[in-house]
Amino acid sequence: MTEPILQVRDLSVYYHTPAGPVKAVNHVSFNLNRAEKFGLVGESGSGKSTIALALLRMIRPPGRIESGQVLLEGKNLLGLTEEEMREVRLAVIALVTQGAMNSLNPVLRIRNQIRDGLEDHGVRLSAEEFEKRLADLLESVGLRRDVARMFPHELSGGMKQRACIAIAISLRPKIIIADEPTSALDVVVQRQIMETLEAAQERLGASVLLIGHDMGLMAQVVERMGVMYAGSLVEVAGVQDAFREPLHPYTQLLIASLPSIDQKSALRGIPGLPPSLLNRPVGCPFRARCPSAMDRCAVEEPLLQEVRPGRWVACHLY
Secondary structure, three states, X not given: OOOOOEXXXXXEEEEEEOOEEEEEEEEEEEEEOOOOEEEEEOOOOOOHHHHHHHHOOOOOOOEEEEEEEEEEOOEEHHHOOHHXXXXXXXXXXXXXXXXXXXXXXXXXXXXHHHHHHHHHOOOOOOHXXXXXXXXXXXXXXXXXXXXXXXXXXXXXXXXXXXXXXXXXXXXXXXXEEEEOOOOOOOHHHHHHHHHHHHHHHHHHOOXXXXXXXXXXXHHHHOXXXXXXXXXXXXXXXXXXXHHHOOXXXXXXXXXHXXXXXXXXXXXXXXXXXXXXXXXXXXXXXXXXXXXXXXXXXXXXXXXXXXXXXXXXXXXXXX
């Protein structure tokens, strides 16, 4: 088996407040393989987006990367200078953000925003070469050429997200991080955006890290997924294995809460609330909501370990 293109090792990110550190990401480790679609799923506040920002070294005060390694083809991104990391962003790792309107500059036309990214990485093109590249980029994400002349406010939500994908793939990155790219879009446009993202990934041969809380979307799109809870990974598995036989009680309850189209039944939620990341409880963070909790869970936090080939879980049941 070839070495993963990205290896995250023992990553911790805290947000420092007067009341103490908020442990948003707590000792997280996972791999992203070449040309793979890997999903991070979990409730809001579980640390998914913080991981995305940490991989790109975009954590800002009061946040701080406390420990860990982010190995891109063996090179630790956390050890690069800011200038070296700037060269990595967009060219090697690109981000498609959750809010397209927040990531696009409202006073620049789409063509100028694409040009900025190219020129910032030393790509100098003649007017004719740029126009051809611009047209190819827009057409590759399903946008007309005349969109290049428009401002973001002139575009629909789906068109804005396609423009963001066009910017993200403009330098043919090896990794695309998509942070809830379909939020605030209707279901038809959601599907179109995911098809656009998948087509871009296949054309580039890139790896995709898809972040979200929609289990149904994960089931349709990714090959493997990691389940986040309270800043930690609690399960990593192939997506089919995870849905067929979830191992961690949290994953089991998440999947059980999904509505079924085959039979009519009452919706089931997960009782209780996630713990405070400011005062993280001793032991397993899920124990207060877990139907399988035992005495050991109150004093010892389970470590993520491989319990079956390709199945990783952080639970004292295994």
